[in-house]
Amino acid sequence: xxxxxxxxxxxxxxxxxxxxxxxxxxxxxxxxxxxxxxxxxxxxxxxxxxxxxxxxxxxxxxxxxxxxxxxxxxxxxxxxxxxxxxxxxxxxxxxxxxxxxxxxxxxxxxxxxxxxxxxxxxxxxxxxxxxxxxxxxxxxxxxxxxxxxxxxxxxxxxxxxxxxxxxxxxxxxxxxxxxxxxxxxxxxxxxxxxxxxxxxxxxxxxxxxxxxxxxxxxxxxxxxxxxxxxxxxxxxxxxxxxxxxxxxxxxxxxxxxxxxxxxxxxxxxxxxxxxxxxxxxxxxxxxxxxxxxxxxxxxxxxxxxxxxxxxxxxxxxxxxxxxxxxxxxxxxxxxxxx
Amino acid sequence: xxxxxxxxxxxxxxxxxxxxxxxxxxxxxxxxxxxxxxxxxxxxxxxxxxxxxxxxxxxxxxxxxxxxxxxxxxxxxxxxxxxxxxxxxxxxxxxxxxxxxxxxxxxxxxxxxxxxxxxxxxxxxxxxxxxxxxxxxxxxxxxxxxxxxxxxxxxxxxxxxxxxxxxxxxxxxxxxxxxxxxxxxxxxxxxxxxxxxxxxxxxxxxxxxxxxxxxxxxxxxxxxxxxxxxxxxxxxxxxxxxxxxxxxxxxxxxxxxxxxxxxxxxxxxxxxxxxxxxxxxxxxxxxxxxxxxxxxxxxxxxxxxxxxxxxxxxxxxxxxxxxxxxxxxxxxxxxxxxxxxxxxxxxxxxxxxxxxxxxxxxxxxxxxxxxxxxxxxxxxxxxx
Numbered sequence: 001x002x003x004x005x006x007x008x009x010x011x012x013x014x015x016x017x018x019x020x021x022x023x024x025x026x027x028x029x030x031x032x033x034x035x036x037x038x039x040x041x042x043x044x045x046x047x048x049x050x051x052x053x054x055x056x057x058x059x060x061x062x063x064x065x066x067x068x069x070x071x072x073x074x075x076x077x078x079x080x081x082x083x084x085x086x087x088x089x090x091x092x093x094x095x096x097x098x099x100x101x102x103x104x105x106x107x108x109x110x111x112x113x114x115x116x117x118x119x120x121x122x123x124x125x126x127x128x129x130x131x132x133x134x135x136x137x138x139x140x141x142x143x144x145x146x147x148x149x150x151x152x153x154x155x156x157x158x159x160x161x162x163x164x165x166x167x168x169x170x171x172x173x174x175x176x177x178x179x180x181x182x183x184x185x186x187x188x189x190x191x192x193x194x195x196x197x198x199x200x201x202x203x204x205x206x207x208x209x210x211x212x213x214x215x216x217x218x219x220x221x222x223x224x225x226x227x228x229x230x231x232x233x234x235x236x237x238x239x240x241x242x243x244x245x246x247x248x249x250x251x252x253x254x255x256x257x258x259x260x261x262x263x264x265x266x267x268x269x270x271x272x273x274x275x276x277x278x279x280x281x282x283x284x285x286x287x288x289x290x291x292x293x294x295x296x297x298x299x300x301x302x303x304x305x306x307x308x309x310x311x312x313x314x315x316x317x318x319x320x321x322x323x324x325x326x327x328x329x330x331x332x333x334x335x336x337x338x
Numbered sequence: 339x340x341x342x343x344x345x346x347x348x349x350x351x352x353x354x355x356x357x358x359x360x361x362x363x364x365x366x367x368x369x370x371x372x373x374x375x376x377x378x379x380x381x382x383x384x385x386x387x388x389x390x391x392x393x394x395x396x397x398x399x400x401x402x403x404x405x406x407x408x409x410x411x412x413x414x415x416x417x418x419x420x421x422x423x424x425x426x427x428x429x430x431x432x433x434x435x436x437x438x439x440x441x442x443x444x445x446x447x448x449x450x451x452x453x454x455x456x457x458x459x460x461x462x463x464x465x466x467x468x469x470x471x472x473x474x475x476x477x478x479x480x481x482x483x484x485x486x487x488x489x490x491x492x493x494x495x496x497x498x499x500x501x502x503x504x505x506x507x508x509x510x511x512x513x514x515x516x517x518x519x520x521x522x523x524x525x526x527x528x529x530x531x532x533x534x535x536x537x538x539x540x541x542x543x544x545x546x547x548x549x550x551x552x553x554x555x556x557x558x559x560x561x562x563x564x565x566x567x568x569x570x571x572x573x574x575x576x577x578x579x580x581x582x583x584x585x586x587x588x589x590x591x592x593x594x595x596x597x598x599x600x601x602x603x604x605x606x607x608x609x610x611x612x613x614x615x616x617x618x619x620x621x622x623x624x625x626x627x628x629x630x631x632x633x634x635x636x637x638x639x640x641x642x643x644x645x646x647x648x649x650x651x652x653x654x655x656x657x658x659x660x661x662x663x664x665x666x667x668x669x670x671x672x673x674x675x676x677x678x679x680x681x682x683x684x685x686x687x688x689x690x691x692x693x694x695x696x697x698x699x700x701x702x703x704x705x706x707x708x709x710x711x712x713x714x715x716x717x718x719x720x721x722x
Contacts, residue, residue: 217453232446233419
């Protein structure tokens with residue numbers, strides 16, 4: 001019963017942190033706007049047309065919302081991949097899925113922008129999805145051949161490098177204007193978030209996340225390994241396909257809308273698990289989503305304020321916090337086995 | 339009467355294998371409700387492959403597996419999971435899951451969409467933990483307990499699934515003897531008291547002999563023998579099964595003896611009553627060929643002496659040692675340089691042994707009473 005209490009406390013803490021993150025994100029920036037004004041602007045839609053109104057409604061709100069939605073998506077996608085590969089440091093970035101999405105997106109962008117002035121957001125997401133599925137298929141192909149998980153991770157990292165190389169090649173031969181677009185995006189940032197981004201990510205992420213939550217029971221049985229999962233009545237092949245598709249959709253969506261963001265997928269699920277002291281999927285999956293949101297909102301806050309007015313890439317900040325977690329994870333693992 | 343009854347679980351002309359290549363064919367087994375079937379055989383003979391076909395992890399290349407009169411492929415996943423649970427050899431790696439969490443997963447086919455445990459489920463989880471004596475470790479992290487405890491928890495998980503039949507692939511590997519016995523005891527209890535059918539593979543033939551109602555012998559050459567323990571557990575069958583050339587296996591005791599040392603028996607052991615067993619084994623250890631006698635054929639050490647001594651002078655069961663046996667024994671004492679008295683007390687039946695000792699003494703044989711390793715090693719050196 002103590003365990004249930006602990007989980008409740010973690011949830012309460014996450015909700016509080018979420019609210020704090022929202023407030024701080026709205027309240028912080030180059031232009032200072034007082035709390036009272038923010039309240040009026042948001043809830044009473046006061047001061048319409050003023051600079052303050054625009055900053056709040058057109059910049060800060062969509063940005064923090066997309067950070068919240070996409071951060072949660074990223075963490076959940078990492079959790080799914082860790083379950084699938086039965087490996088604690090699997091994640092969209094490590095396995096080369098983000099890079100695959102990035103490569104596909106870059107190629108389609110450069111190609112399409114010759115014919116149309118701008119690429120619609122949904123097309124970006126679709127391209128990124130195709131890319132992530134493709135690199136995931138490669139990883140799976142090797143996963144069947146190598147039983148050793150650390151080898152698989154090395155393969156993932158190599159795939160990631162190959163994709164980056166191809167992306168760089170494309171950028172070299174692209175027009176100048178495209179490059180500006182791409183390089184900025186390739187670093188990863190929530191700065192380009194608009195209400196369109198928020199809408200699209202909400203439409204994709206929320207249903208996907210809900211479907212994922214509905215898989216909590218088979219995921220929990222899968223924790224014991226495929227043989228046991230099968231013996232408890234799970235159609236393992238179908239289940240694996242679902243998990244792969246769901247995690248690809250989630251990470252592709254993030255990559256398309258905010259660029260590749262590293263380490264959220266690995267670090268957040270682990271920290272959440274350790275905080276809750278359990279890995280029961282039913283309990284931790286919503287918490288992982290929430291933690292991802294909170295983590296990304298704070299990272300974005302740091303990214304845009306620490307060296308203000310210049311902005312850091314979100315990946316830079318998440319790496320600073322996330323990479324040590326991964327190192328610690330690998331060291332604390334018994335006999336160094338991944 | 340038994341023949342009238344249908345087997346609860348059986349296979350008909352089952353062939354199993356990988357990539358469409360059968361490795362074992364024509365497997366027919368049958369077991370009644372509440373019975374225990376054990377698969378034995380050397381490593382790599384295909385026991386696990388057979389089991390995988392029985393639990394639907396692999397599809398048979400031919401033939402059918404029938405559970406309660408119905409082909410197992412005709413069960414829905416959920417119903418099959420309610421009928422059968424398994425303990426596999428695959429290593430289960432978890433993180434931050436308590437033993438109770440792992441056991442509770444056995445309720446999978448019964449719980450609602452989100453896997454919520456009802457008070458009834460909780461009670462069954464507790465019961466299962468109790469049946470494997472693991473209530474005390476229930477709240478421990480599954481990744482931080484010993485192999486023996488882990489195996490017990492996996493068994494509790496299988497029990498928690500409330501199956502009618504439970505299939506276990508080498509459940510006793512990695513366990514020490516105490517835990518092996520405990521585990522098999524639990525299985526026997528389930529079979530006898532709760533009428534659960536148990537199918538398992540074992541490496542320990544002596545344990546298989548004890549708990550099985552049916553035994554399937556899978557030989558490395560693909561030949562399969564199926565029958566009751568009495569039919570299967572014969573020294574020659576076991577020796578052939580494992581292709582034991584340098585040693586022997588004794589089904590009666592479940593004991594294994596190493597290869598007999600041959601040569602002129604320069605040592606005579608006067609044993610009997612079990613007193614000689616350790617002497618025989620130590621002599622074998624120091625590679626000293628020896629003869630032994632006089633041992634009644636119903637003496638507990640008779641078969642062991644037979645498998646280790648160059649020659650055993652024996653007497654018919656329940657007979658007083660005869661002069662004929664004595665004369666025979668004297669011949670072997672003549673050949674020997676040493677006479678070892680294992681310390682068997684004299685009684686009416688073996689009174690002649692006193693005479694044999696006198697004979698050895700008179701003929702200047704070196705007489706040793708209950709020699710230790712130091713003495714035996716010296717004998718070994720002296721007779722070279």
